[in-house]
Amino acid sequence: MAACQTEKEEINFPKTDLSNMPMIPKPLKTIPTGSAFGLDAGTAIYTSTTDPAFEKVGRFLSENIKSKTGLELGVNSSSEAKLERLIYINQSDSVDLETPESYQLYIKKDSILLNAKTAAGAFRGIQTLQQLIPTKSNDTLTDHPLWVIPSGKITDAPKYGYRSSMLDVARHFFTVDEVKKYIDALAYYKFNTLHLHLSDDQGWRIEIKSWPKLTEVGGASEVGGGEGGFYTQEEYKDIVAYAADRHITVVPEIDMPGHTNSASLSYPFLHYAGAETPRVRTDMKVGYSSFDAQKDTVYSFLDDVIGEIAAISPGPYFHIGGDESHVTKKSDYILFVEKVEKIVQKHNKRMVGWDEIAQADIDSKSIVQLWNSADNALKAADNGSKLIVSPAKKAYLDMKYDSISEFGLHWAGYIPVDVGYNWDPETYVEGISKENILGIEAPLWSETISNGTELEYLAFPRIIGYAELGWSPSDHLDWEDYKVRLAAQVPYLEAMQINYYPSKLVDWNKE
Numbered sequence: 001m002a003a004c005q006t007e008k009e010e011i012n013f014p015k016t017d018l019s020n021m022p023m024i025p026k027p028l029k030t031i032p033t034g035s036a037f038g039l040d041a042g043t044a045i046y047t048s049t050t051d052p053a054f055e056k057v058g059r060f061l062s063e064n065i066k067s068k069t070g071l072e073l074g075v076n077s078s079s080e081a082k083l084e085r086l087i088y089i090n091q092s093d094s095v096d097l098e099t100p101e102s103y104q105l106y107i108k109k110d111s112i113l114l115n116a117k118t119a120a121g122a123f124r125g126i127q128t129l130q131q132l133i134p135t136k137s138n139d140t141l142t143d144h145p146l147w148v149i150p151s152g153k154i155t156d157a158p159k160y161g162y163r164s165s166m167l168d169v170a171r172h173f174f175t176v177d178e179v180k181k182y183i184d185a186l187a188y189y190k191f192n193t194l195h196l197h198l199s200d201d202q203g204w205r206i207e208i209k210s211w212p213k214l215t216e217v218g219g220a221s222e223v224g225g226g227e228g229g230f231y232t233q234e235e236y237k238d239i240v241a242y243a244a245d246r247h248i249t250v251v252p253e254i255d256m257p258g259h260t261n262s263a264s265l266s267y268p269f270l271h272y273a274g275a276e277t278p279r280v281r282t283d284m285k286v287g288y289s290s291f292d293a294q295k296d297t298v299y300s301f302l303d304d305v306i307g308e309i310a311a312i313s314p315g316p317y318f319h320i321g322g323d324e325s326h327v328t329k330k331s332d333y334i335l336f337v338e339k340v341e342k343i344v345q346k347h348n349k350r351m352v353g354w355d356e357i358a359q360a361d362i363d364s365k366s367i368v369q370l371w372n373s374a375d376n377a378l379k380a381a382d383n384g385s386k387l388i389v390s391p392a393k394k395a396y397l398d399m400k401y402d403s404i405s406e407f408g409l410h411w412a413g414y415i416p417v418d419v420g421y422n423w424d425p426e427t428y429v430e431g432i433s434k435e436n437i438l439g440i441e442a443p444l445w446s447e448t449i450s451n452g453t454e455l456e457y458l459a460f461p462r463i464i465g466y467a468e469l470g471w472s473p474s475d476h477l478d479w480e481d482y483k484v485r486l487a488a489q490v491p492y493l494e495a496m497q498i499n500y501y502p503s504k505l506v507d508w509n510k511e
C-alpha cells in the first residue's frame with residue numbers, strides 16, 4: 001500500500017458537502033469533511049472473506065457501478081496492478097453497530113471503508129454508497145473520468161427492523177420480471193421485506209402440488225376479465241432467491257377465511273354455507289366469500305397449502321390474511337384464526353394477519369397488521385403482539401394521489417405525495433408506541449392496475465417516502481427537506497426506466 005501511495009497524483013477536488021447529498025432514507029448521522037473520493041478505473045473493491053455473503057455484497061456493488069458508470073471494478077482480485085483507490089467492505093464486531101442492518105461508511109480521499117456486522121448491514125451500506133455516485137463523471141479534474149463522491153462519515157441504522165411493501169398479485173397477476181423490477185427498487189431504498197398477496201376472490205397465484213386445481217381453475221381469472229396467471233413453485237422460489245440476494249424477505253399471504261372465492265371455486269368443499277356461491281369473479285367486490293370453519297377437511301387442506309408454501313419460504317412469517325370476512329359468523333371467524341395459527345406454527349412460521357385477527361385469542365408471537373381499526377391495534381398491543389403499521393388512509397399505495405389520478409381507488413381518501421410522507425407510525429394510534437411496532441408496510445392493491453407501468457405509477461414516488469418513514473429517526477422527517485431529495489431521484493428512476501407520478505408538489509430535477 002505504501003508503495004502505491006507515493007505514486008498517487010494529487011487531485012484538487014472542488015469543495016463537497018456530504019450532508020447535502022440527496023440520500024433516501026436520510027442516514028442517522030452524516031459528518032462531511034469537504035473533500036472527495038474519485039471513483040475511477042483504478043478503484044478496486046475488497047471485502048472480508050470470513051463470510052462469503054460479504055464478497056457477494058462486493059460483487060453486487062461492482063455490478064451496479066458497472067451499469068451506472070461503465071467501470072469494471074475487480075472484487076478481491078489478487079492482481080498486482082497499480083492500486084490507486086480502494087473500497088473495503090469489512091465485517092466488524094464494533095459495539096457501535098447496534099442492529100444487524102447498521103453500518104458505518106467512511107469516505108476518504110484514498111479509500112472508502114464500509115463497516116457492518118452482517119452482510120445485510122453491508123448491503124444497506126452499499127445502497128448509500130450507490131446513491132452518492134453521480135450519474136455523470138467529472139472529466140476535467142484529471143486525465144481520465146472520475147465519479148466524485150463527497151467525503152465524510154456516515155453512521156446509520158434503521159428505526160424499524162421490518163420495512164415492507166406488499167404487491168397484490170391476485171387481483172391482477174404480475175410477472176416474475178415485473179416483481180423483480182419492483183424488488184430492485186425496494187432494495188435501493190433499503191426495504192427488507194416484500195409481502196406477496198397470493199390469493200383472493202379473483203385469483204389464486206401459487207402452485208400447490210397437492211391441490212392442482214387451485215391454479216388450474218382458480219388461477220385463470222383476474223379483475224376485469226384478463227387471463228390471470230400463477231407462479232409455479234420454481235418461479236416463486238426464483239422470486240424468493242432474487243429477493244434474498246438483496247437481503248429482502250418474502251412474506252407469503254394466503255388470504256382467508258374470506259377473500260377465498262377462487263379457492264372454493266376450485267374445490268367446492270371449502271365453501272361456507274353463508275357465503276355467495278363460488279363462480280369466476282372479475283369484479284371488485286369484497287366480503288362475500290368464506291371457507292367453512294367447521295369442517296376438518298378445510299384444515300387438512302390448509303395444512304397442505306401452508307406446508308407447501310412454508311417449505312419454499314425461508315423467512316420467519318406466514319400471512320393468513322383474515323380481513324373483511326363479512327359473511328363469516330364471528331364465532332366461526334375466531335375458531336378459524338385460532339386453528340390456522342396452530343397450523344402456521346406447526347410449519348415453524350410466525351402468523352401475521354390483518355388487524356381483524358386481533359379479535360381472536362392469538363399467540364403474543366403472532367403479528368397484527370394495522371390497516372383499518374385502531375381498536376384492533378390496541379387489542380393486539382394488549383395481547384403483547386407486535387404491529388405492522390399500514391393504515392389505509394396514509395400508507396395505501398392504491399389510493400389515488402388526487403381527483404385527477406389515472407389509476408387507484410379512493411375509499412380511504414386521496415393520498416398526495418406529502419400526505420403519504422407526513423405522518424408518524426409511532427403516534428398514528430393513540431396508545432400505540434414504538435415498542436409495539438415491528439415496522440411499517442405500504443401495500444399496493446391491484447384492482448385498478450394491470451401491468452408494470454401502472455403499478456409504478458401508483459407506487460412511485462410514494463414508496464420512496466415510506467422507505468424513509470421506516471428507516472430514519474422521526475426527528476429527521478421533514479417534508480421541505482425530503483421533497484428536494486425526492487426530486488433528485490429522477491436520474492435513478494429514469495435510468496431504471498421506472499414510471500412515476502410527476503406530482504406538482506415536487507419540483508422534479510428534470511434535464
Ligand code: TNX
Nearest residue numbers: 286323324354371398409445
Ligand atoms: C381493502 S386492506 C382490502 C383489500 C382491497 C383494498 C383496496 C385489506 C386488508 N383489504 O381487499 O384490495 O381495500 O384498497
